Amino acid sequence: MASVSELYDVGWEEMRDKLRKWREDNSRNSEQIVDVGEELISDHASKLGDDVWIIYEQVMIAALDCSRDDLALTCLQELRKQFPDSHRVKRLTGMRLEALERYDEANKHYDAILEDDPTNTAARKRKISILKAQGKNGEAIRELNEYLEQFVGDQEAWHELSELYINEHDYGKAAFCLEELMMTNPHNHLYCEQYAEVKYTQGGLENLELSRKYFSQALRLNNRNMRALFGLYMSASHIAASPKVSAKVKKDNIKYAAWAANQINRAYKVSICKQHSDILKTTSFT
Amino acid sequence: MPIQLTSQAYCKMLLHTAKYPHCAVNGLLIAEKSKEKKKDGHGVPVLCVDCVPLFHGTLALAPMLEVALTLIDTWCKENNYIIAGYYQANERKKDSKPNQVAEKVAARITENFSEAAIVMVDNSRLTVSCSEPIVVIYDHHENKWRNREVTMGSFEDWSEAQKITSALLVGRSYENLIDFDNHLDDLRNDWTNPVINKSVLDLC
Numbered sequence: 402m403a404s405v406s407e408l409y410d411v412g413w414e415e416m417r418d419k420l421r422k423w424r425e426d427n428s429r430n431s432e433q434i435v436d437v438g439e440e441l442i443s444d445h446a447s448k449l450g451d452d453v454w455i456i457y458e459q460v461m462i463a464a465l466d467c468s469r470d471d472l473a474l475t476c477l478q479e480l481r482k483q484f485p486d487s488h489r490v491k492r493l494t495g496m497r498l499e500a501l502e503r504y505d506e507a508n509k510h511y512d513a514i515l516e517d518d519p520t521n522t523a524a525r526k527r528k529i530s531i532l533k534a535q536g537k538n539g540e541a542i543r544e545l546n547e548y549l550e551q552f553v554g555d556q557e558a559w560h561e562l563s564e565l566y567i568n569e570h571d572y573g574k575a576a577f578c579l580e581e582l583m584m585t586n587p588h589n590h591l592y593c594e595q596y597a598e599v600k601y602t603q604g605g606l607e608n609l610e611l612s613r614k615y616f617s618q619a620l621r622l623n624n625r626n627m628r629a630l631f632g633l634y635m636s637a638s639h640i641a642a643s644p645k646v647s648a649k650v651k652k653d654n655i656k657y658a659a660w661a662a663n664q665i666n667r668a669y670k671v672s673i674c675k676q677h678s679d680i681l682k683t684t685s686f687t
Numbered sequence: 688m689p690i691q692l693t694s695q696a697y698c699k700m701l702l703h704t705a706k707y708p709h710c711a712v713n714g715l716l717i718a719e720k721s722k723e724k725k726k727d728g729h730g731v732p733v734l735c736v737d738c739v740p741l742f743h744g745t746l747a748l749a750p751m752l753e754v755a756l757t758l759i760d761t762w763c764k765e766n767n768y769i770i771a772g773y774y775q776a777n778e779r780k781k782d783s784k785p786n787q788v789a790e791k792v793a794a795r796i797t798e799n800f801s802e803a804a805i806v807m808v809d810n811s812r813l814t815v816s817c818s819e820p821i822v823v824i825y826d827h828h829e830n831k832w833r834n835r836e837v838t839m840g841s842f843e844d845w846s847e848a849q850k851i852t853s854a855l856l857v858g859r860s861y862e863n864l865i866d867f868d869n870h871l872d873d874l875r876n877d878w879t880n881p882v883i884n885k886s887v888l889d890l891c
Binding site for chain 1: 708
């Protein structure tokens with residue numbers, strides 16, 4: 402089996418930089434991380450300097466995702482040797498227990514961290530993840546709400562909560578979480594677009610109009626967001642088709658929908674995806 | 688009319704599941720439109736020749752699902768296909784029951800195809816060797832979705848499906864599988880998956 406460096410003709414610096422990029426993007430491409438990281442650690446650990454510890458952590462978590470307990474344990478042991486009393490490493494120990502489905506032991510680990518340091522957010526979030534893994538969505542939602550009362554600025558937590566609510570079909574509460582995120586991240590087109598999707602799913606004329614406005618806002622923030630463009634088309638079309646709207650509202654929305662359809666067609670033409678641009682001509686879109 | 692899966696349909700479903708192990712995934716099952724109206728349609732299986740992977744992650748939002756259904760429906764009409772079913776693999780390993788999303792989408796499909804089926808992937812039995820079929824098929828009877836025993840007869844050719852799926856999983860072909868979400872991220876991504884389809888054909 403050829404090594405990563407042979408297959409892709411890369412040196413150890415490129416591999417290290419790739420791992421850093423994946424850390425910064427928070428991508429969950431665990432198989433790739435394991436492939437690149439394992440080789441980097443075994444062949445070039447001495448060259449990595451202090452970076453090696455964060456790489457051990459990153460590779461360990463990816464290894465858990467890929468059921469590579471051997472690799473995970475190796476990384477964990479190196480980290481334990483270097484940072485014997487660290488809560489951060491204790492959390493990794495807990496995560497390994499979670500991966501082995503030893504949830505009671507994992508919870509004990511996290512409880513021990515929290516006794517020592519009640520403000521340790523990582524341990525609290527892992528406990529909530531365990532509830533989610535066990536299918537206890539109701540409890541996970543309760544705990545996450547309590548957590549957010551204390552740590553109101555934790556955006557990752559607000560986003561997780563919005564997803565939990567969406568999975569429970571509680572779209573009103575999911576919208577509330579996304580509103581929090583939009584307030585603190587007014588330039589993030591993804592939050593706008595997701596909020597619009599939730600409103601659309603909730604249904605009803607008022608929510609459809611809100612959804613159209615937020616799809617438009619998402620487009621203003623990023624005019625290449627295809628979901629926002631499609632969403633604008635769909636919401637405007639539905640509003641125009643509603644028997645409850647005035648003639649003016651109907652006319653305006655037909656205009657918006659037509660504009661969106663035009664933009665969609667242009668986007669497809671530019672994308673060389675010929676097959677699909679032909680389909681659009683025959684779809685009820687235009 | 689029970690559904691039957693071709694190797695291409697089965698393997699793309701599993702590739703989609705394998706590509707996003709930490710997410711729920713879903714997609715549509717595609718059958719060829721039958722030309723003759725059979726008098727007694729019962730007992731003749733509906734052959735699902737292909738599937739279109741739809742989304743990964745959050746499945747319970749409406750707008751992109753509606754877009755996908757519309758576009759794929761048009762594509763089907765142009766190719767004499769029909770949307771005949773829906774597949775889903777849940778987020779958690781031990782959870783393989785159809786949920787509200789599955790039932791809603793399947794109900795929508797049933798409006799155009801009365802024998803629509805739900806195919807759930809049993810994540811806990813997903814292996815690279817594919818030694819046994821890991822799908823659970825649900826039919827709509829008397830207002831309820833009931834699961835039916837999956838046998839070799841649920842496949843056009845089980846041993847071919849097994850061989851191809853296993854080979855593509857080992858070769859990590861799922862890294863190149865395109866779902867509708869990928870298409871929305873970059874329109875150049877082709878959700879008909881011509882590359883994977885060719886790999887399947889080459890292995891037949």
